[in-house]
Amino acid sequence: MSDAALHHAAAPDAAMEPKTLVEGAYRRLRRNIVEGVHPPGEKLRVEHLKEQYDVGAGTLREALQLLVTDALVVAQGQRGFRVAPISLKDFEDITRTRVLIETEALRQSIALGDDDWEGRVLAAFHRLSRAEERLDDEASAREDWEERNRVFHEVLISACPSRWIQHFQQILYRQSERYRRLSLFRNPIPRDVHAEHQLLCDATVARDSDAACKVLTEHILRTLDAVRHMPTEFLNAAENGSKVRPA
Amino acid sequence: MSDAALHHAAAPDAAMEPKTLVEGAYRRLRRNIVEGVHPPGEKLRVEHLKEQYDVGAGTLREALQLLVTDALVVAQGQRGFRVAPISLKDFEDITRTRVLIETEALRQSIALGDDDWEGRVLAAFHRLSRAEERLDDEASAREDWEERNRVFHEVLISACPSRWIQHFQQILYRQSERYRRLSLFRNPIPRDVHAEHQLLCDATVARDSDAACKVLTEHILRTLDAVRHMPTEFLNAAENGSKVRPA
DNA sequence: AAATATAAAAATCTCGAGAAAAAGTATTGA
DNA sequence: TCAATACTTTTTCTCGAGATTTTTATATTT
Numbered sequence: 001m002s003d004a005a006l007h008h009a010a011a012p013d014a015a016m017e018p019k020t021l022v023e024g025a026y027r028r029l030r031r032n033i034v035e036g037v038h039p040p041g042e043k044l045r046v047e048h049l050k051e052q053y054d055v056g057a058g059t060l061r062e063a064l065q066l067l068v069t070d071a072l073v074v075a076q077g078q079r080g081f082r083v084a085p086i087s088l089k090d091f092e093d094i095t096r097t098r099v100l101i102e103t104e105a106l107r108q109s110i111a112l113g114d115d116d117w118e119g120r121v122l123a124a125f126h127r128l129s130r131a132e133e134r135l136d137d138e139a140s141a142r143e144d145w146e147e148r149n150r151v152f153h154e155v156l157i158s159a160c161p162s163r164w165i166q167h168f169q170q171i172l173y174r175q176s177e178r179y180r181r182l183s184l185f186r187n188p189i190p191r192d193v194h195a196e197h198q199l200l201c202d203a204t205v206a207r208d209s210d211a212a213c214k215v216l217t218e219h220i221l222r223t224l225d226a227v228r229h230m231p232t233e234f235l236n237a238a239e240n241g242s243k244v245r246p247a
Numbered sequence: 248m249s250d251a252a253l254h255h256a257a258a259p260d261a262a263m264e265p266k267t268l269v270e271g272a273y274r275r276l277r278r279n280i281v282e283g284v285h286p287p288g289e290k291l292r293v294e295h296l297k298e299q300y301d302v303g304a305g306t307l308r309e310a311l312q313l314l315v316t317d318a319l320v321v322a323q324g325q326r327g328f329r330v331a332p333i334s335l336k337d338f339e340d341i342t343r344t345r346v347l348i349e350t351e352a353l354r355q356s357i358a359l360g361d362d363d364w365e366g367r368v369l370a371a372f373h374r375l376s377r378a379e380e381r382l383d384d385e386a387s388a389r390e391d392w393e394e395r396n397r398v399f400h401e402v403l404i405s406a407c408p409s410r411w412i413q414h415f416q417q418i419l420y421r422q423s424e425r426y427r428r429l430s431l432f433r434n435p436i437p438r439d440v441h442a443e444h445q446l447l448c449d450a451t452v453a454r455d456s457d458a459a460c461k462v463l464t465e466h467i468l469r470t471l472d473a474v475r476h477m478p479t480e481f482l483n484a485a486e487n488g489s490k491v492r493p494a
Numbered sequence: 495a496a497a498t499a500t501a502a503a504a505a506t507c508t509c510g511a512g513a514a515a516a517a518g519t520a521t522t523g524a
Numbered sequence: 525t526c527a528a529t530a531c532t533t534t535t536t537c538t539c540g541a542g543a544t545t546t547t548t549a550t551a552t553t554t
Contacts, residue, residue, distance in 0.1 A: 020324065164341060
């Protein structure tokens with residue numbers, strides 16, 4: 001019963017059906033923010049969004065409050081809600097913290113994972129590889145790849161017994177995904193991720209913690225460069241989706 | 248502007264006045280849960296709590312949703328809210344994750360802190376020491392000590408530039424405080440914390456990262472023993488504040 | 495007596511309307 | 525032309541009431 005504290009309505013990503021309208025709106029909103037449908041800094045007016053998401057005003061407010069603690073939405077005093085702004089500094093922070101959390105998780109996972117876990121790692125890698133092959137052909141492959149990439153990273157650390165580390169990993173992954181989607185908006189496939197995933201998968205199954213963490217660290221840090229070399233308009237334009245008053 | 252994402256309605260602890268009824272109810276609820284006024288597992292019925300906190304049902308629900316993502320409250324499908332249950336396993340997880348986060352934060356703080364930060368560390372330590380002296384005499388000293396202990400730990404890592412690490416530290420500290428309050432319910436002053444704080448303060452100001460982190464790790468881990476040696480009734484009784492149906 | 499089924503009660507979830515605050519617009523005066 | 529003020533519109537915040545669902549209590553059957 002110990003992990004029940006983290007298996008709350010906010011955590012479950014896939015699988016489970018939303019049991020309430022609040023939870024449903026929360027997930028759709030979260031997805032749309034991560035995918036950039038609601039760009040950073042955009043004002044989230046309840047009156048407009050209630051039609052778009054087909055729920056009442058109160059329900060929508062509850063969903064927004066859930067996103068506030070996830071740091072995907074900011075609530076400003078009595079001036080409504082807004083999609084959390086982005087900045088290079090913030091992404092550097094997210095990335096470095098992610099390295100700290102995710103390498104520790106991987107280390108524990110490698111130390112404690114059983115054969116079944118190894119199998120799941122290989123399976124997730126295989127599914128990801130297949131999606132990578134299809135990336136150039138089909139248009140819908142991008143969504144598949146995003147999903148399978150997330151699952152691959154989650155499965156890697158799934159043998160880590162710490163619910164809290166997994167919780168934080170999910171939050172940070174979602175945050176960084178928001179930045180990656182922006183940087184990938186133009187450049188379709190940025191770099192040779194397949195080779196990195198291959199190395200990561202091999203080292204993990206070989207139970208070589210140091211090597212696996214080294215690869216994972218470089219893998220995560222490389223996305224930082226992608227955002228660094230992103231045209232500055234993205235970051236600046238995104239900071240004020242609506243007017244931001246001078247305070 | 249990067250840290251705006253974490254300076255949302257959920258983060259600010261002291262200082263700022265609550266700008267909305269939701270935020271006010273959120274803070275009072277959080278405090279009462281951490282302090283054990285609402286014991287772990289207790290059913291949080293909106294109809295009853297709206298009178299106690301003097302707000303409408305919708306407002307209270309929004310405050311509860313904020314606590315959900317903080318993992319202090321769990322929302323169960325369509326069966327209302329409940330104070331997050333506790334368990335020894337969960338506390339072990341919290342403690343170990345806290346060591347990971349807080350030592351990294353301290354390391355960065357020592358590496359980057361300026362003279363002003365050193366001064367704040369010494370000041371916080373002094374205030375804490377004074378409160379410790381008064382612990383046996385006055386009855387209200389307990390609350391003072393709790394507050395100053397929290398501030399001391401926060402100031403220690405305040406020079407860490409990562410907003411995310413500080414955010415996670417706050418969440419975990421709050422969680423562990425919940426357990427400590429329970430274990431301190433009977434035994435008034437458990438151990439010689441003053442000497443530990445002294446060592447921690449000295450090593451930090453001396454810029455000895457390894458020594459400071461070592462002391463901090465032992466300091467945090469020691470609270471684990473306090474809970475381990477807690478009468479089991481606490482943990483079990485707390486798990487079902489109201490009836491927990493067998494699923 | 496135990497177990498199932500039915501009915502009553504309580505609580506949750508949801509929506510819409512009214513008060514308070516903020517933002518925007520027009521007017522007035524220098 | 526610009527700044528300040530007053531007014532209007534929009535938006536947020538809050539509360540109370542109705543529809544579902546869960547829970548409890550009662551009655552019936554094996």
